[in-house]
Each structure stands twice: as C-alpha cells, then as structure tokens.
Amino acid sequence: MRLDLTIVENNSSQTQTNNSDSDEEDIQWTDDETTTAVTAPEFPEFKIRVQEAINVLGGCVFPKLNWSAPRDANWIALNSSLQCQSLCDIFLLFKSSDFITHDLTQPFLHCSDDSPDPTINYELVLRKWSELIPGAEFRCFVKENKVIAISQRDYTQHYQHIAKQEDSISSAILEFFRDHIQYQFPDEDFVLDVYRDSSGRVWLIDFNPFGEVTGSLLFTWEELTSGKNLTDGPAFRYTTSEVTVQPSPCLSYRIPRDFLDLTTGEDAYKLIDFLKLKKGQQEEEESDEEGEGP
Ligand SMILES: Nc1ncnc2c1ncn2[C@@H]1O[C@H](COP(=O)(O)OP(=O)(O)OP(=O)(O)O)[C@@H](O)[C@H]1O
Ligand SMILES: [Mg+2]
Incomplete structure (x- = not known):
C-alpha cells in the first residue's frame, strides 16, 4: 500500500x-x-x-x-x-x-x-507484516534479462537446509523468474529479492538497482559486472559451515554516531565542541554559586 x-x-x-x-x-x-x-x-x-x-x-x-x-x-x-x-x-x-x-x-x-x-x-x-525466516531469503542478480547469480540474503549465518536443498531452491527461483519476471521488468539489468516459503513457493520481496548501491552479498560487484567466475549458468552461493559466522552488517548503525565519535576520539572537532560546552556549563554553575552568597 x-x-x-x-x-x-x-x-x-x-x-x-x-x-x-x-x-x-x-x-x-x-x-x-x-x-x-x-x-x-x-x-x-x-x-x-x-x-x-x-x-x-x-x-x-x-x-x-x-x-x-x-x-x-x-x-x-x-x-x-x-x-x-x-x-x-x-x-x-x-x-x-x-x-x-x-x-x-x-x-x-x-x-x-x-x-x-x-x-x-x-x-x-x-x-x-509477514514473519519471514531469514534463511529462506535469496537475492538474484539479473543481467541482460538472465539470472547470473543467486546469493543467500542473510549471508552472516550458516543455514543447513540450503546446502541440502540447493538444487530445488535454485530451480524454484529460476522457474519463478521465468514465469513472472523475465522480460516484464522495464530494465534488463536489475536485482531481485525473493522468499521461498516452507512449501517451496517463491514470493517476490523487492527490486533493486544492478550496481554498487545494492549489496552484492556473497559475490563482488567486480564479478557481477565482468561476469568473471559466472560463466556456467547461474552461480548459487550460500554460507557454508566452514566459513566463520560474521556479525550482522547493521550492527555498526546501532550506536549514535556522535557517541561513537566522542568515545573513540575519532572526530576531534566534536570533542572540542563537547569540551567547550562542558566548560561553559561549569563556568555558569560557578558564577551561580558565587551569586548565591550566604
Ligand atoms: N512484509 C514484510 N514483513 C516482515 N518483514 C519483511 C517484510 N518485507 C521485508 N521484510 C524483511 O525486511 C528485509 C528488508 O526488506 P526490503 O528488501 O524490502 O528492504 P530494502 O530497504 O529494500 O533492503 P535492501 O537495501 O537490502 O534492498 C527483508 O530482507 C525481510 O527480511
Ligand atoms: Mg531493496
């Protein structure tokens, strides 16, 4: 809506x-x-x-x-x-x-x-609102109206079922693409996010631009734009158990930037402003105390 x-x-x-x-x-x-x-x-x-x-x-x-x-x-x-x-x-x-x-x-x-x-x-x-299971989400990279790559969307976690069902996941997504998306989107290069539910049905989540502004997940944009390593049909990548599980990419957004800059001393100007503010407050308090008198 x-x-x-x-x-x-x-x-x-x-x-x-x-x-x-x-x-x-x-x-x-x-x-x-x-x-x-x-x-x-x-x-x-x-x-x-x-x-x-x-x-x-x-x-x-x-x-x-x-x-x-x-x-x-x-x-x-x-x-x-x-x-x-x-x-x-x-x-x-x-x-x-x-x-x-x-x-x-x-x-x-x-x-x-x-x-x-x-x-x-x-x-x-x-x-x-729909309670989506992150391990069932996939991102498809479409170039010249063909799916060249599919990546597990939540690449920070290892999901056992993906390795076991690799072929059925990949074919369900490609069939969905062929039946509902191919040649119908106004651009020939784009990125498509899909969800495969527990009954194997595929749902469209979102479209994204084909380029740096969209996360390349388990691929690199160099690979995706040059086609390097992606010659034999769509490449399907997921996080395997051997790969160390990584922190969520959104973790870095959790602390307000100002706090982070102050605590790490990263932004010297912010620190100077903060110290000036503190000094001003102290001076104000001192002059208040003097003014009060016995
Ligand atoms: N209807 C929904 N109900 C609950 N969660 C949802 C719903 N739609 C999407 N999500 C969750 O939110 C995530 C982000 O959704 P979406 O892809 O639409 O956002 P986005 O801002 O376009 O993300 P990106 O920048 O990665 O393209 C999805 O991966 C999914 O887990
Ligand atoms: Mg999006």
Whole structure:
C-alpha cells in the first residue's frame, strides 16, 4: 500500500518558538510567557489515513520509503523489530535510520549518467507484516534479462537446509523468474529479492538497482559486472559451515554516531565542541554559586 507523502509537506506546521526579548537570566522554567515553547508538528489527517491503511493490512505493517526500509534502526524500537502498529512507530524508525535519510537527501548518489535528477514524489510504502525466516531469503542478480547469480540474503549465518536443498531452491527461483519476471521488468539489468516459503513457493520481496548501491552479498560487484567466475549458468552461493559466522552488517548503525565519535576520539572537532560546552556549563554553575552568597 502506497501513501503519498506530499500531504505531510503541505501540512507541516512550523515549530512554534516564543521569541521573548527578555534577558537570559529572566528565563524561568515555568509555563509562563518567557518560556521558549517548542511543539512537535502534527499531521492529524495523514495519521488517520495511515492508521486506516494499517488496519486494512491486519494491524501490523512493514514500512518503507520509495526505496529503503529502515533496516538499520530496528534496535531503537521497543520490540527491536521493524513491525509497526501506528504512525508513531513508523516515525521513530524513519527518524533513526541512515538508510531513510539517504533516500531523502541523496537518492541518486551513485547514478553515473549526466541527466538531471528527476523530481521525486515521496511515498510511504506499507506492507502487510509477514514473519519471514531469514534463511529462506535469496537475492538474484539479473543481467541482460538472465539470472547470473543467486546469493543467500542473510549471508552472516550458516543455514543447513540450503546446502541440502540447493538444487530445488535454485530451480524454484529460476522457474519463478521465468514465469513472472523475465522480460516484464522495464530494465534488463536489475536485482531481485525473493522468499521461498516452507512449501517451496517463491514470493517476490523487492527490486533493486544492478550496481554498487545494492549489496552484492556473497559475490563482488567486480564479478557481477565482468561476469568473471559466472560463466556456467547461474552461480548459487550460500554460507557454508566452514566459513566463520560474521556479525550482522547493521550492527555498526546501532550506536549514535556522535557517541561513537566522542568515545573513540575519532572526530576531534566534536570533542572540542563537547569540551567547550562542558566548560561553559561549569563556568555558569560557578558564577551561580558565587551569586548565591550566604
Ligand atoms: N512484509 C514484510 N514483513 C516482515 N518483514 C519483511 C517484510 N518485507 C521485508 N521484510 C524483511 O525486511 C528485509 C528488508 O526488506 P526490503 O528488501 O524490502 O528492504 P530494502 O530497504 O529494500 O533492503 P535492501 O537495501 O537490502 O534492498 C527483508 O530482507 C525481510 O527480511
Ligand atoms: Mg531493496
């Protein structure tokens, strides 16, 4: 289900700030006129539309923007999952996600043609929530309308059933591709994510661009673009038990960047700003104490 986000832009009420001319020392932390009031914008009509859509989809949804899901932000949600039941749940994930920020600020970053960037109509995409087993997800790389490579999607884990059912998984995916996707997608090079359920049925999850912006998983983009190592039909790769199980690629998104920079001393300017802030606070406290007197 797609909801046009222009309604959000039209309705976005401005942050209300009460600009009082009074001196800093006059500020009192009460609800009177001198308090600086900041209210979060509200979108009542949009909220109702989203809630209706969520209800139609059974009460639990998986949210995306035009291209990306906030996969890097599940750690911030109360249920540590991307499952949303309200617009508030969606806002929390979107505001915490670098992937969503990328869609909003630099969606054409890796595009190599000279044409001007098209105008984008942002859309909130809601999918009915479905409890997917990560070991049943696969990514197919399609070049000139042929599947050249298939990779286990969650390549950080070893799933025993994949090795055992390699042939049936591969043929089910290729049959699905032939019957439903081949020559029907507007481009001849693209990447397709699929899910093979326990009864062997294949479902389409998503389409992605054929290029660096899409994760190459157990292949490299050099292999995929040159065709090196991929000459005899589609190559099927999965993580074998011999390979050390790797950490999830989204782990690095879990700690806010500012905290990380401060604790590791990575960003010297941030550290300087932080120390200045601390010094200012200390000086303020000291002058308050002097002012108080006996
Ligand atoms: N309807 C759904 N219900 C529950 N989980 C889902 C649903 N759709 C997708 N997922 C999970 O979320 C993951 C990401 O979904 P999707 O591929 O649509 O996002 P994406 O942002 O395009 O990811 P990528 O950047 O890897 O292409 C999937 O691998 C799947 O595990
Ligand atoms: Mg995708």
